[in-house]
Amino acid sequence: MKSDDNLPGKRDASSVADEGDELSRLHQRVSDDELPPQVELAVLDAARRLVHQNAAPANDDDERDPWLTRVHSDFSTDTSPPEVDATVLAAAGKMTQTGRIASGARSAPIPFMRRLRVPLALAAMLVMTVMVLQLAPRAPEQDRIEMLGTSSDHESAQWLTEIRKLIDQGREAEAAQRLGEYRKRYPKLPVPDDIRARLDKAPGR
Amino acid sequence: MSLTAIARSEFVLGVHGKRRDSIGAMSESSIDEALIAAFLEARDERAFAELFARHKNPLYRYMLHLAYAREDAAEITQLAWMKVLDGFSKGTYSARDGASFKSWLYAVANNCRIDFYRSRNLRLVKDDHVSLDEESESSASMEIASGDNPADSLERGQFRAAYFKALNELPENQRRAYLLKEDGDLSVDEIATAMSVGFETAKNYLRLAREKLREKLRDWHEV
Numbered sequence: 001m002k003s004d005d006n007l008p009g010k011r012d013a014s015s016v017a018d019e020g021d022e023l024s025r026l027h028q029r030v031s032d033d034e035l036p037p038q039v040e041l042a043v044l045d046a047a048r049r050l051v052h053q054n055a056a057p058a059n060d061d062d063e064r065d066p067w068l069t070r071v072h073s074d075f076s077t078d079t080s081p082p083e084v085d086a087t088v089l090a091a092a093g094k095m096t097q098t099g100r101i102a103s104g105a106r107s108a109p110i111p112f113m114r115r116l117r118v119p120l121a122l123a124a125m126l127v128m129t130v131m132v133l134q135l136a137p138r139a140p141e142q143d144r145i146e147m148l149g150t151s152s153d154h155e156s157a158q159w160l161t162e163i164r165k166l167i168d169q170g171r172e173a174e175a176a177q178r179l180g181e182y183r184k185r186y187p188k189l190p191v192p193d194d195i196r197a198r199l200d201k202a203p204g205r
Numbered sequence: 206m207s208l209t210a211i212a213r214s215e216f217v218l219g220v221h222g223k224r225r226d227s228i229g230a231m232s233e234s235s236i237d238e239a240l241i242a243a244f245l246e247a248r249d250e251r252a253f254a255e256l257f258a259r260h261k262n263p264l265y266r267y268m269l270h271l272a273y274a275r276e277d278a279a280e281i282t283q284l285a286w287m288k289v290l291d292g293f294s295k296g297t298y299s300a301r302d303g304a305s306f307k308s309w310l311y312a313v314a315n316n317c318r319i320d321f322y323r324s325r326n327l328r329l330v331k332d333d334h335v336s337l338d339e340e341s342e343s344s345a346s347m348e349i350a351s352g353d354n355p356a357d358s359l360e361r362g363q364f365r366a367a368y369f370k371a372l373n374e375l376p377e378n379q380r381r382a383y384l385l386k387e388d389g390d391l392s393v394d395e396i397a398t399a400m401s402v403g404f405e406t407a408k409n410y411l412r413l414a415r416e417k418l419r420e421k422l423r424d425w426h427e428v
Contacts, residue, residue: 064386065415065418065419067419067426068387068415068418068419069387071368071422072368072387072388073387075365075368075369076266076269076270076387076388077266078262078265078266078269079262079265080261080262080264080265080279080282081265081279083279084261084265084279084282084283084286085257085261087283088257088261088283088286088287088290089250089253089254089257091286091287091290092244092250092253092254092257092290093250095290095293095294096244096248096249096250096253
């Protein structure tokens with residue numbers, strides 16, 4: 001077993017003196033009348049807390065091991081590097097001036113794959129959507145309409161073939177009659193130019 | 206000193222129409238909130254400087270025990286503070302979320318640590334921390350060099366090395382919980398929030414960490 005005054009666990013007068021210094025520092029800051037009210041309030045409260053620190057029990061005392069806490073506080077004494085402090089405070093200053101943090105202050109570069117994550121996800125979603133639409137069963141109504149359309153195209157073509165035959169045979173009157181029927185039957189379909197021209201040239205028209 | 210300060214705080218409270226008993230009830234997190242409000246609403250840099258001063262060293266120490274190297278700890282700490290400022294500007298942090306600033310700060314810092322090592326294709330592996338071992342050795346020799354009594358200093362240096370070694374050997378969750386308590390002075394509730402675990406889990410991590418440390422440092426424990 002080790003027992004030595006140099007070992008942690010012996011909180012001496014120096015730590016109390018440090019607290020006194022801290023109080024003096026806070027008091028000085030409060031006394032200079034430059035701090036805004038909220039900050040002043042916070043600082044004063046912190047000062048008050050320091051005064052009562054030794055008397056008041058720490059929070060969650062049951063979650064602490066006093067010996068380990070003393071060991072840790074004695075051995076873990078590093079302070080934040082000055083360059084880090086300067087960078088952070090400069091960024092905060094810039095934020096108050098511009099209302100936002102300068103982009104240069106955010107130093108961590110975004111990894112390549114993370115940068116591509118969103119575009120890749122969108123592209124994958126688009127491909128999936130197209131595939132699903134392609135593979136989706138077609139509505140029966142749509143199929144019926146397309147079948148009707150196909151069969152009516154076929155029929156109209158037959159009509160036109162017959163009309164051309166009649167013209168070829170010199171039976172223009174019959175061809176014109178057929179064309180009339182064709183127009184009634186398929187009012188939305190155009191009459192091919194060759195049929196119209198040949199009937200227009202036909203004698204008696 | 207305190208009488209003047211407290212008398213002045215009475216005045217400040219009087220100006221702001223607050224009751225005296227509210228001072229006593231003002232918690233550490235309330236102070237943080239007041240400073241954050243002063244920074245964001247009054248755009249007062251000094252409020253942030255005060256907030257930063259309150260947490261910079263504990264956060265740096267916490268990260269020092271979790272990072273692989275001292276330089277990494279500095280860089281991650283800086284990144285974390287930048288994220289905090291970013292969070293303030295984007296409104297990511299809100300006191301109304303119920304979480305204290307401290308628990309949010311340490312959660313942000315841990316995320317920065319994970320991102321930091323991920324971006325360098327390094328996985329966070331338990332028991333792979335080299336920095337503390339190196340630190341322990343160097344600090345042990347430093348103690349010998351600077352101490353008045355070489356024997357005492359040597360013993361203290363050895364104890365320090367043993368302590369950091371034992372700390373380093375803790376599973377990461379237990380080490381984080383322990384460090385959040387010892388370095389960050391977070392309550393169990395805050396530790397649970399910072400680690401995104403339940404209250405009982407956080408409490409358990411702490412208990413196990415302390416038990417293991419005490420066991421490993423049994424020879425050094427004072428009677």
